[in-house]
Amino acid sequence: MSAASRERTSLWRATRAIVWKDLTAELRSRELLSAMLVFALLVILSFNFALDLDPKTRGSVTSGVLWVTFIFAGTLGLNRSMAVEKDRGCLDGLLLAPMDRSAIYFGKSVANLAFMLIVEAVVLPLYSLLYNVNLFRPGLLLMILLGSVGYVAVGTLLSSMAVQARTRDMLLPILLFPVTLPVLIAAVKGSAGFLSGLPLTDIQPWINLLLVYDVIFVAIAFIVFDYVVEE
Amino acid sequence: MHKAPKALRLLDGVSVLLLVVATGMVFLYAPVERTMGLVQKVFYFHVSANWIGMLGFLVAAVAGGIYLARGNRFWDVLEVAAVEIGLVFSLIGIVTGSIWARPIWNTWWTWDPRLVTVAVMELIYIAYFMLRQGIEDPERRARYAAVYAIVGFLSVPLTFLSIRFYRSIHPVVITSSSAQLSPKMFQTFMFSLFTFTVLFVDLLWHRLRLGLLSEQVERLRMKLSE
Numbered sequence: 001m002s003a004a005s006r007e008r009t010s011l012w013r014a015t016r017a018i019v020w021k022d023l024t025a026e027l028r029s030r031e032l033l034s035a036m037l038v039f040a041l042l043v044i045l046s047f048n049f050a051l052d053l054d055p056k057t058r059g060s061v062t063s064g065v066l067w068v069t070f071i072f073a074g075t076l077g078l079n080r081s082m083a084v085e086k087d088r089g090c091l092d093g094l095l096l097a098p099m100d101r102s103a104i105y106f107g108k109s110v111a112n113l114a115f116m117l118i119v120e121a122v123v124l125p126l127y128s129l130l131y132n133v134n135l136f137r138p139g140l141l142l143m144i145l146l147g148s149v150g151y152v153a154v155g156t157l158l159s160s161m162a163v164q165a166r167t168r169d170m171l172l173p174i175l176l177f178p179v180t181l182p183v184l185i186a187a188v189k190g191s192a193g194f195l196s197g198l199p200l201t202d203i204q205p206w207i208n209l210l211l212v213y214d215v216i217f218v219a220i221a222f223i224v225f226d227y228v229v230e231e
Numbered sequence: 232m233h234k235a236p237k238a239l240r241l242l243d244g245v246s247v248l249l250l251v252v253a254t255g256m257v258f259l260y261a262p263v264e265r266t267m268g269l270v271q272k273v274f275y276f277h278v279s280a281n282w283i284g285m286l287g288f289l290v291a292a293v294a295g296g297i298y299l300a301r302g303n304r305f306w307d308v309l310e311v312a313a314v315e316i317g318l319v320f321s322l323i324g325i326v327t328g329s330i331w332a333r334p335i336w337n338t339w340w341t342w343d344p345r346l347v348t349v350a351v352m353e354l355i356y357i358a359y360f361m362l363r364q365g366i367e368d369p370e371r372r373a374r375y376a377a378v379y380a381i382v383g384f385l386s387v388p389l390t391f392l393s394i395r396f397y398r399s400i401h402p403v404v405i406t407s408s409s410a411q412l413s414p415k416m417f418q419t420f421m422f423s424l425f426t427f428t429v430l431f432v433d434l435l436w437h438r439l440r441l442g443l444l445s446e447q448v449e450r451l452r453m454k455l456s457e
Contacts, residue, residue: 154382161375165365174361178354179382182389189396205396213389220385224378227299 011106014099018107022081023114032080036119040073044127058131063191066127066135067184070120070144071151071177077115078155079172081108082163095229105225109156116148139194139203146210147187150217151180157221160228186210239436246433249426253419261419273331275420279427281324281349286431287317288352292384295377304446307373310380311363312438316431318356321349344394351390355383 009017026032047065051057085091094104124144128135155176162172177184190206257275264271290313298306328346329339340346359379366372412420 157378157382161362161378162365164371164375165362166367167361167365171361171365174358175379178351178358179386181351182386182393185390185393209389209393216385216389217382220382224299224381227374228378230374 009097009099009103011100011103014097014103015106015110018094018103019110019114022107022111025084026111026115032077033115033118035080036073036077036115037122039076040069040119040123041126043069043072044123044130053131058133059196060192062127062131062133062135063140063188063195066123066191067147067188069123070116070148071180071184073119073123074112074116074148074151074155075173075176077119078112078152078159078176079162079169081112081115082156082159083168086163091229101226101229102222104229105156105160105221108160109152109221112156113148113152116152117145120144120148133195135195137194139200140191143187143190143194143207143210146207146214147183147191150183150210150214153214153218153221154180154183157225157228160225182209182213186213235437235440239433239440242429242433242436246426246430249429253423253426256419256422261416262413264416267335270331270334273327275423276427277324277327277331278420279423280320280327282424283427283431284317284321284324284349284352286428287313287315287320287435288356288380288384288387290435291317291380295380298373298377299381304373305443307377308442308446309435309439310377312435312442314356314359314380315438316434318353320427320431321353325349325353342394344391347394348387348391352387355386359383 044065047053047068051061051065053061053065082091085094095101124135127133155172158175158179159172162168162175165171186206186209190203190210193203193206253275257272261272261275263269291310294306294310294313297303298310325346332341333339359376362379363372363376366375
C-alpha cells in the first residue's frame, strides 16, 4: 500500500462512516424522522379531505397521494440534513477530513435515502390499514425505491447548495421540484400501473425512465459535487 | 464610456433588417394555409422563438460546464446572458403558441408534452435566478449557478419523455424524413429560424457586454472604497 492511499481513507469507508454518523445522530435525537413522519401523516390527512378519498376515487389517486406525501416529507428531510451540518460547523470538519469529497455526497445521499425509505416503510402499512388496500406488491416497492433514489440523488446535491443561500428553506423545493418532475411523473404512473395490475410491458417505459434518470443524475451529481463544496 | 464595437453595431443593423424581411415574408410571401387560415402564420415565429429558447439554455449549460472547468468569470456572465434570453424567448414561444391554440385547439393551454416541458423549463430558469439572488459571494454564486444550469438542462429531455407517454396533440410539422410545408412556407420558415438565430447572437453579445461592463464598474467601485 502506498503512503498516499494509507493517508486518505477509501471512498467506501468514508461514505460508510458518514452514513453511520448520520444514522447514529438521528437515532439519538429522533427529531428529523419524527418530523418527517408526522408531516407525512398530516399530508395524507389533508388529502383525505381535500380529495374526498371515497373508495371509488381512491383507486385512481392512491399512487399520486403517496408520492406527493413522500416528496414533501423528503424535502423536509433534505433541508434538515444539510442545515444541521452547516449550522453546527460540521461541514467544515467534513471538508477538512482527509478523504475524497464525493464521500460526503454519497454518505449524505445514502443517509437521506434511508430516512426517506423509513418514512415510506411506515406510511405504506398505515395507508393500507386506513384505506383497506394492499400496498405490498413487489412492483410498487421497486417503483418506490427507484423513485426515491432519483429524488434523493438530485435533492442532496441541491440541498447542499440551497443551504448556503439566504433563503434556504424556501429555496430547496423551488430548485428541486421542476428538476425532479420526471421522477414524480414516472413514479406516479408506474406505481399506479402496478396498483391497477397493468401488464409489465405497459409499465416498462416508466421503469426505464426512472433507471435512466437515476443513473444520469447520480453520475452528474458525483461529478459536480466537488465544485459545490469547494471553498 | 465604451462605445459598442463596430461589428456589434453592424450586427444590430443586420438583425433589424432580417426581422423586417422575415415579417414581410411571413405576411406577403408565404401562402395562407388552407384549413387554419391566417392564424397559421404565427407558426414561423413561434417555432423560431422556441428554438432560441432551447439554444439559450443549451449555451448556458455549456458555459456553466466551461466555467466549472476553467473558473473564468467570462463564462459566468455569458451563462446569465444566455439564460435571460432563453427565458424571454421561451415565454414568447408560449404566448404565440397560445394565440395559435385558441382557435385551433379551442383552448389557450393543454397539458401536451411540449407545452408542459416549456413551462417546466421556465420554472427551472426562474429558480435559477432565485438561486443567484440568494447567494452573496460572487464566486460561489457563479459555481452554484453553473451546477444548476447543467442539472436543469439535463432534466429537460427527461421531462419531455416522461410526458410524451401521455397522448400528444401537438402537431409535428418537421420530421426527419419530410417537412409538411409548401416550398414557399418552408423557405419562410427557414428564413425565420435564421433571422432569430442572428438576433440571438446579437442580443447575447449585447447582454454579455453589459454583464462584463457592470463587473468592471463593480471592480472600480471596490477600488474606490478601499
